[in-house]
Amino acid sequence: MNHWLVKSEPEAYSWDTFTQEKGTAWTGVRNYQARNNLNQMQPGDLVLFYHSVSEKAVVGVAEVAGPAAPDATAEAGSPWVAVQLRPVQALARPVPLAALKADTRLHQLALLRQSRLSVLPVRPEEFDAVLELGQS
């Protein structure tokens, strides 16, 4: 099983909306590297849900509920794909970007190295470290 991180501006699509809707198709990704990551997702993979810009914190854990499929919001025949995500649980405490940066276990975190990419791989030990930071 692989681990990932997806970003969303909470003003555009928030964790709260995500949980209220009990999941969503993760559409709108228009970057080839991010698309490649989406293509590698498998049902059951766990995904950190990060609020960018206004909050800058990991706020919850989602699960890949379906494999990558053509993004219905993109032009037919385009290369863009989406996966189905569903919420697993909110973190007891959101983990701010500053806390990610401050933790030596997370110095290799892809988010910190490539902050603009919206779909990023996470190593299992990094995933565990973030969950630990998110415990109350």
Added chain:
DNA sequence: GCCAACGTTGGC
């Protein structure tokens, strides 16, 4: 194939 111009993202 190179590179300047430009647009977008996201942290500060």
Added chain:
DNA sequence: GCCAACGTTGGC
């Protein structure tokens, strides 16, 4: 509001 990083576009 600014700016760094980075992707895309288009002229040459």
